Amino acid sequence: MFQEMRYRGPSLDELHENYAKQHRIDEAAPIRSAHEVVIDAPVERVWSVLADPADWPSFDPAIHHVHVEGNGSAAVDTRFTWVNGRAKIASRFAVVEPLREITWTGTAMGSRAAHRHLLTPREDGTTLLRTEESMAGTLLGLVYDKAKLHAELTRWLDSIKAAAEQV
Template sequence: MFQEMRYRGPSLDELHENYAKRHQTDEAAPIRSTHEVLIDAPVERVWALLADPAGWSTFAPAIHEVHVAGDGIVAVDTRFTWINGRTKIASRFAVVEPLREITWTGSAMGSRAVHRHLLTTREDGTTLLRSEESMAGTLLGLFYDSAKLHTELTRWLDSIKTAAERS
């Protein structure tokens, strides 16, 4: 347990380049979760929601003050900042494969994370959306754990599902 609390993980740059860009989370991170949801909407609609960070607050009210660098276009290595609840997060897109995967890395309050989203079109026209996230940071486990992360991932995917199905 003590070793897990002391695990800082790789640097943010290494996490970005050698994990996220290679379609991986940090399997050694003490805080990890995976969740998936079946969405009764075409993949294009689900992608449009994920690839528009400035619009996340329309379906996920805890998210606000999203600022995407440059011209606001989501692309590999584009940086963005956002607030989730009361936590300000500095992020950077690592994978942007339209209609298939969008992944970013981020840091907040000494923690570092990889957050992947995988989209699969099913034969019946629905979309399977899978989210995987890993988090690490010294002493992060004192106030955050995998169960809390799983609750957040479930809430996030459910909000995307509701928005995509409503559109």
């Protein structure tokens, strides 16, 4: 348990380049979770919801103050900042493969995270959206745990599902 509390994980650059860009999270991180949901919408619609960070506050009330550098669109290595609840997060896109995967890394309150989203179109016209995230930081476990992360991922995917399923 003490080892988990002390685990800092890789540097942010290493997490970004050697984990997220390689389609993986930090499996050694003490705080990890995954969740998936089937969305009654085509993959194109799910992608348009997920790949537009500036619009996230419109369907997820916990998210606000989103700022994406450049032209505001998701692109590899584009930086963006946002607030999720009370946590201000500085993020950078690592993978942007339209209709397939979007992954970013980020830092907040001394922690480092890798957050992946995988989209799979299904034969019936629905989309399977899977997310997985790892978080690490010295003493992070004192204020945040796997159960809280799982609840956040569930809320996040439920918000995306509701937005994508709106006609």
